[in-house]
Amino acid sequence: GAVVSQHPSWVICKSGTSVKIECRSLDFQATTMFWYRQFPKQSLMLMATSNEGSKATYEQGVEKDKFLINHASLTLSTLTVTSAHPEDSSFYICSAREGLANTGELFFGEGSRLTVL
Amino acid sequence: DAKTTQPPSMDCAEGRAANLPCNHSTISGNEYVYWYRQIHSQGPQYIIHGLKNNETNEMASLIITEDRKSSTLILPHATLRDTAVYYCIVTGNNDMRFGAGTRLTVKP
Numbered sequence: 001g002a003v004v005s006q007h008p009s010w011v012i013c014k015s016g017t018s019v020k021i022e023c024r025s026l027d028f029q030a031t032t033m034f035w036y037r038q039f040p041k042q043s044l045m046l047m048a049t050s051n052e053g054s055k056a057t058y059e060q061g062v063e064k065d066k067f068l069i070n071h072a073s074l075t076l077s078t079l080t081v082t083s084a085h086p087e088d089s090s091f092y093i094c095s096a097r098e099g100l101a102n103t104g105e106l107f108f109g110e111g112s113r114l115t116v117l
Numbered sequence: 118d119a120k121t122t123q124p125p126s127m128d129c130a131e132g133r134a135a136n137l138p139c140n141h142s143t144i145s146g147n148e149y150v151y152w153y154r155q156i157h158s159q160g161p162q163y164i165i166h167g168l169k170n171n172e173t174n175e176m177a178s179l180i181i182t183e184d185r186k187s188s189t190l191i192l193p194h195a196t197l198r199d200t201a202v203y204y205c206i207v208t209g210n211n212d213m214r215f216g217a218g219t220r221l222t223v224k225p
Contacts, residue, residue: 044215108160
């Protein structure tokens with residue numbers, strides 16, 4: 001089946017630095033990718049919708065200048081957490097859809113756990 | 118805001134059927150019902166989805182009421198590895214938002 005891969009699976013960084021997380025669709029082209037954040041014992045929260053070749057659409061309350069999303073190709077989207085702070089420590093998960101909206105299965109990556117010291 | 122309501126937790130005996138309910142009373146005509154599950158510290162896993170007809174695959178069955186205001190996910194023979202948080206999602210036009218889900222615990 002279709003696979004979405006995230007890298008790195010976990011990362012530790014110092015406060016004030018930037019961290020880039022990659023999300024790749026390995027065997028299908030993903031026009032749309034989604035980025036989620038999940039805090040411990042909570043549900044996934046949609047951060048933004050990333051469309052290939054255009055600007056991402058951010059959810060209310062998500063700072064677009066802090067969470068930079070780039071979707072330069074049909075198989076790769078990146079999330080950069082800029083000037084990370086300890087409160088940005090979280091589990092970041094991407095997903096990608098194959099096919100048309102509503103009719104295609106949404107495939108999820110295995111997540112990237114960010115710890116900011 | 119999530120468009121679904123699920124019980125926060127459920128228990129099921131190993132080998133028995135697990136029936137997980139979901140209310141989505143405000144569902145609109147073009148919205149699908151999706152079910153995912155998440156095992157601790159992993160990405161969500163797709164289970165099944167449907168529009169208005171009942172659906173079945175190798176993992177589960179999805180029963181959608183005629184008025185589409187609720188649905189039930191059925192795991193026919195639950196195993197210990199089915200212990201997870203199960204999310205029911207109603208979506209239209211790329212709006213894949215997660216509610217709180219149901220934490221299913223399968224017990225020996």
